[in-house]
Amino acid sequence: MSIAIHSRQVCSASIEFLEKITLLAKDYNKKVIISTTFAQLLNLNELNCLKYLSIFDIEALNALHVELMISLGGDGTLLETTHYINDKAIPLLGVNTGTLGFLTMLSCSEAVTELIHFFEGDYAIEQRTILSLCGEHISDAFALNEVALLKRDTASLLTIDAYIDEKFITTYWADGLIIATPTGSTAYSLSCLGPIMLPSANNFVITPLSPHNLAVRPLVVPETAKLSFIVKGRDKDMLIAVDGRSIPAATQQRLVIEKAPFILKLVQLGHTSLFDVLREKLYWGMDCRKT
Template sequence: MKVIVFGSRHKVDQAESISQFLIALSGVCKLVVERKFNEFIHRSLHLDIDTSVLDDDIPLDVDFVISIGGDGTFLRASHFVGRKEIPIWAVNSGRLGFLTDVDCSEAVNLVGHLECGDYNIESRSLLKAQVGKDFTGYALNEVALMKRETGSIITIDTYLDTDYLAAYDADGLIVATPTGSTAYSLSVNGPIMTPDCHDFILSPVAPHTLNMRPLVVPDDLTLSMHVYSRSESFLLSLDGKAYPFSCGTPIEITKADYVVRTVKVSKASFADTLRRKLMWGANVRQG
């Protein structure tokens, strides 16, 4: 097998488990590693394993992409893969790692499952954001429309297809996928959705009226928006990467025509993940 490896270079406290995992991988796979993480492997971890450096193009014969880190590393890998839909196995060496499948220490003993095909593939929907005629971007977690200055709010006129929904007076508006329901949207009290839902979440950020609540809508709708602000500009954020635009520029957000395919090696369910990583249902009153 041939795999592409993305990784975080900031997890020196996880050096031993990362090293053991990479050694196990190199025993069954040809490793193509992003340049900076490849330097980390050989210079910081001092591993004597055979690797090649990833160029800008994805090799045609790649079987999997593996991300070693947290959710940010996984998002970086998914954006690199794009519409090629190569399966991604996300291994956690960070803190929460909600999008990851297993921790690095567990993954060492699961490498053989890739080789023998003992895994499942899950599909995650993405958002497509079209801003004006010249900008198109994609997001796995969320598209966020945000104000630029701290002093003034923005107004976001929002339509569901051609049906007018509301003018959101707020610091921003998040449009999240089911995958992104546990990310930025959750921090502003948006609902959690299971990854197989076919919906999007609209979650206002610091709305200036109390009757603006998160809203779940079908993902086959086109969300049309116009932003207005005293500053005459706003920020559009795709999975945390922000771009400035002039107010009044038309925005359309739809479901993308491709998906992110994730490798599920562990047997943990989404409910297991909620309980383990978000303390779902934990009795916090116990001393």
């Protein structure tokens, strides 16, 4: 079985991590393979572990026997890696070389130590809900964090008719609309005053972007709901952001967003909880005047 690593950037910490994890995996009779994207950023000839490494095409994960996928970078890299894993049920571990890192909680040094526990079977899997988006000429679009319905080439408001299980909710007059998972509740939705949901919550949240009516607030809905949206505007085009990936689309079409038929297996090592991350990253319970 192989340990796969994907990254979009190289730094001294990521190189040191690659060296150490490759030798550690060898001790447990595991092979480390790295994505072509990562390999192209590295000076392979300078790696001490080169003879133990293989390179793989991340688009061809189905053909590989991968026991664990490691995303090496920030949350954006992890979202990209999730897109490649899709429905393949490969456990994913986020290792942080960035700054914020809500999803990539472990540093490189912490990950090397904690991966010993993984190799020895001492780890937990968190099942994270995935969103599915379908529309005219749009299929197989999946998001771990959120789907955002956005303006494209106009400063005018969008008019968005929203439905839950074919029942009309309301018409949003806003700059856009975010539909977020519990995982995504601490991302784009949070910056637009959406609520924080625990990863285990069986809900989605609909968060308007700068709504015209100030009484329109974020709405929490069950993950079993089938959400439908019809977007109208002065412009015939709009933009749909799926975990940051932009999809140009036409307005006046029906967009359906619901729970995907598969989940992401997010590996949890160590004892860090969401509340630990909120205190560390968002300074919950801290008086910044005293720092």
